[in-house]
């Protein structure tokens with residue numbers, strides 16, 4: 062029986078992976094998340110997802126399958142990570158207000174020396190936000206641990222007028238692509254199992 066490890070501390074990723082019906086354990090991967098010079102946002106998230114998975118895989122004695130993921134918000138080629146403070150969050154929300162942005166989520170699966178990864182891009186449109194709304198939102202406590210300073214699955218959902226792509230990828234783990242990638246490592250969801258007719 063192959064064991065699956067989610068290289069994450071995120072309760073959202075844990076919940077999403079549970080939706081696929083897998084048994085797995087969670088290990089947070091503490092890696093340096095600084096950007097490298099000349100790296101595109103897609104290269105950045107793909108590298109971090111791979112490093113998170115590899116960090117955990119390197120500490121395994123057996124050949125466990127390790128899934129890592131990373132999400133960032135991109136506005137006009139600028140990466141918006143988790144806001145450090147109120148001022149940065151208001152800056153991010155001001156950029157997102159009334160505009161389209163991309164949410165990039167990368168997933169990486171590692172087993173021994175084999176690594177496969179993928180980047181999923183989703184376009185999200187925000188309504189125009191008032192200063193009051195932004196301040197109240199910051200005070201709700203929701204933006205603090207989220208890329209771009211918002212959570213589509215929470216209070217922040219009321220800012221979103223349109224989404225083109227994968228909702229689960231915006232929340233942190235794309236369900237369709239994760240099921241496909243894990244299947245390449247022989248981990249099938251209950252729905253992917255062959256049926257005896």
Ligand SMILES: Cc1cn([C@H]2C[C@H](O)[C@@H](COP(=O)(O)OP(=O)(O)OP(=O)(O)O)O2)c(=O)[nH]c1=O
Pocket residue numbers: 068069070071073074089090113130131132133134143164206207208209211212213214231232233
């Ligand atoms: C845009 C957006 C991001 N997010 C979250 C997803 C990610 O958890 C987080 C981005 O930070 P990440 O660094 O991708 O992940 P993390 O630190 O939460 O967890 P780990 O590295 O241990 O896997 O922002 C939402 O929950 N909702 C949203 O709408």
